[in-house]
Amino acid sequence: xxxxxxxxxxxxxxxxxxxxxxxxxxxxxxxxxxxxxxxxxxxxxxxxxxxxxxxxxxxxxxxxxxxxxxxxxxxxxxxxxxxxxxxxxxxxxxxxxxxxxxxxxxxxxxxxxxxxxxxxxxxxxxxxxxxxxxxxxxxxxxxxxxxxxxxxxxxxxxxxxxxxxxxxxxxxxxxxxxxxxxxxxxxxxxxxxxxxxxxxxxxxxxxxxxxxxxxxxxxxxxxxxxxxxxxxxxxxxxxxxxxxxxxxxxxxxxxxxxxxxxxxxxxxxxxxxxxxxxxxxxxxxxxxxxxxxxxxxxxxxxxxxxxxxxxxxxxxxxxxxxxxxxxxxxxxxxxxxxxxxxxxxxxxxxxxxxxxxxxxxxxxxxxxxxxxxxxxxxxxxxxxxxxxxxxxxxxxxxxxxxxx
Numbered sequence: 001x002x003x004x005x006x007x008x009x010x011x012x013x014x015x016x017x018x019x020x021x022x023x024x025x026x027x028x029x030x031x032x033x034x035x036x037x038x039x040x041x042x043x044x045x046x047x048x049x050x051x052x053x054x055x056x057x058x059x060x061x062x063x064x065x066x067x068x069x070x071x072x073x074x075x076x077x078x079x080x081x082x083x084x085x086x087x088x089x090x091x092x093x094x095x096x097x098x099x100x101x102x103x104x105x106x107x108x109x110x111x112x113x114x115x116x117x118x119x120x121x122x123x124x125x126x127x128x129x130x131x132x133x134x135x136x137x138x139x140x141x142x143x144x145x146x147x148x149x150x151x152x153x154x155x156x157x158x159x160x161x162x163x164x165x166x167x168x169x170x171x172x173x174x175x176x177x178x179x180x181x182x183x184x185x186x187x188x189x190x191x192x193x194x195x196x197x198x199x200x201x202x203x204x205x206x207x208x209x210x211x212x213x214x215x216x217x218x219x220x221x222x223x224x225x226x227x228x229x230x231x232x233x234x235x236x237x238x239x240x241x242x243x244x245x246x247x248x249x250x251x252x253x254x255x256x257x258x259x260x261x262x263x264x265x266x267x268x269x270x271x272x273x274x275x276x277x278x279x280x281x282x283x284x285x286x287x288x289x290x291x292x293x294x295x296x297x298x299x300x301x302x303x304x305x306x307x308x309x310x311x312x313x314x315x316x317x318x319x320x321x322x323x324x325x326x327x328x329x330x331x332x333x334x335x336x337x338x339x340x341x342x343x344x345x346x347x348x349x350x351x352x353x354x355x356x357x358x359x360x361x362x363x364x365x366x367x368x369x370x371x372x373x374x375x376x377x378x379x380x381x382x383x384x385x386x387x388x389x390x391x392x393x394x395x396x397x398x399x400x401x402x403x404x
Contacts, residue, residue, distance in 0.1 A: 002032060002034055003374055004084050004088075005089070006077075006081055006084055006089050007021060007038070007092065008038045008089065008090065008097075009037065009096055010096040010099075011041050012041035012043065012047065013044055014045045014046050015234070016163065018046050019163075020116070021050075023166065023363060024362065024367075025053035025054050026363075028367070036056075036084045038059060039057070040058075040060065040061040040095070041060055059073055059076040061073045077102075078103040080103075081103055087377065088111075088373055089101075089103065089107075089109055089112070091111060093114065093116055093117075094117070094119070094123075094125055094126050097132055098125070105132075110374070112134065113137050113138070115140065115148060115285075116286075118143055119147055119148065121151055130151055130153075136158075136369050138365075140162065140163050141310050144160075159369060162356075162362065163288055163357070164357040164362040167357075167358055170292060171351065175265075175271045175296065178268030178272075182268050182271075182272035183272050186225065192224065193217075193221050193275070193337050194226075194272060195226050195227070195274065196273040196298075197277045198269070199229075201241050201244065202236060203240055203281070204280060204281060204282030205230075206280045206281045206324070207240075208243070209325075209329060210228070210277055210329065211253065213333065214226055214256060214330070218256060221337050224256065224337070226257045228259045228260065229260045230261070266292060267292075271297075271298075273296075273298055274298070275298060275301060275333055276293030276299070276300045277329070278301070278303060279302075279329060280323060281324045283306030286308075286311070287307060290318075291354060293350075294311070294317065294350035294351060294353060294354050298347055298350070299342075299350065300318040301319045301329065301332050302318060303320070304322060317350045317352075318350055
C-alpha cells in the first residue's frame with residue numbers, strides 16, 4: 001500500500017541540505033511513497049526545483065523569535081498533515097523540525113528530523129529543536145551523530161545517512177566538454193593553474209582563508225587564478241561577500257581572483273579547475289562541495305574538521321590541512337601544482353571514492369527510515385486504538401487530554 005510523507009523545509013534558497021531533499025524527491029520510490037511539501041518561506045529556487053516532484057504549499061513563517069509566527073506555522077503544518085493523509089512528517093533541518101515536530105505531535109504522527117549540521121548547543125534555536133520530540137534523527141555523518149549523542153539524543157534513535165551526489169552529473173562528458181568554455185569565459189589559458197572553491201559565502205566556510213593563501217601560491221605560480229563560486233544565502237552573512245572583495249583589494253589580488261556568484265554549471269567549472277579547495281574554519285557536518293570536487297576527478301584540499309574526514313583519507317583521496325592557516329593551505333596547493341603525478345593519483349582515488357556516496361543510496365536510506373517509523377507508528381496505533389480524528393481541523397481546539 002502506498003504511503004504519504006509530508007516534507008517540511010524552512011528556506012527558499014538551495015544549499016546543501018536542500019539539495020539532499022531535492023534529490024530525495026527526485027528519486028522517490030513512487031510505487032511505495034507519495035510526497036507533499038510545505039515550505040516555510042516565500043517561493044524561490046528551492047520550490048521551482050521541487051515543483052515537478054511534489055505538491056507544494058507555502059507558509060512564510062518570519063522570525064522564529066515570535067511565538068505567534070511559530071504557532072501559526074504549526075497549525076498550518078498540522079492542516080497539511082491532515083489534508084495529505086501523511087503517515088510520516090520529515091523535517092529538513094532544525095528550524096523545520098520545530099514546526100514539523102510540534103505539528104506531528106498534535107496529529108499523533110511520527111516526525112523524522114534530518115540533521116544537516118553539527119548542532120551548536122549555544123544556539124537557542126537548536127536547543128528549542130532538541131526539546132521537540134522526534135521518532136528518528138537522520139544524521140548526515142558520524143560527526144553529526146556524535147554531537148547529537150552528546151546533546152542527549154538516544155543512540156537507538158540516531159541513524160547515519162550520508163548525503164550523496166548524482167555522480168554521473170559530475171563525471172559525464174558534458175561537463176568535460178564545457179571545460180574549455182569556462183576558461184574562455186574567464187580568459188584563462190588551458191595551462192594556467194585554476195584553484196576553485198565552491199560553497200555558500202559565510203565566514204565559517206573560510207573563503208577568506210583561501211584568499212589569504214593566494215599570495216603564497218602566486219609567489220611560486222604567478223599566473224594562477226582563483227575562483228570563488230557561491231553567494232550569501234538564506235538572508236545570512238550579507239556583508240561577508242563585500243568583506244571578501246575588500247580583502248582581495250587589500251592583498252592586491254584583483255587580477256587573480258574571480259567571484260562567480262551562484263552558478264548552475266558547477267560540474268563544468270570543477271572540470272576546468274586544477275585543484276579544488278574547501279577551507280572551512282567551522283566544522284562541516286559532511287561537505288557536499290568537497291564530494292563534488294572529488295566526483296569531478298580533482299585533487300581536493302580540505303580542512304581537517306567535522307565530517308570531511310569520513311570522505312577523505314588524507315594523502316590517498318585528498319589532502320587534509322589544519323583549519324584557518326593560510327600559509328599551510330598555500331604551501332599544500334603549491335605542492336600539488338608542482339607535482340602533476342600526485343595530482344593525478346589523488347584525483348583518480350577521489351573519483352573512485354565517490355561511488356560510495358550517491359544520491360540514489362541517500363534516497364534509499366531516507367525512505368527506509370520512513371518505512372521503519374511508519375510501521376512502528378501503525379503498530380503502536382493498532383495497540384492503543386487512538387480516536388479517529390487525532391489531528392485538529394481548522395479552527396478546532398484540541399481536547400485537554402489530547403494536548404498533554
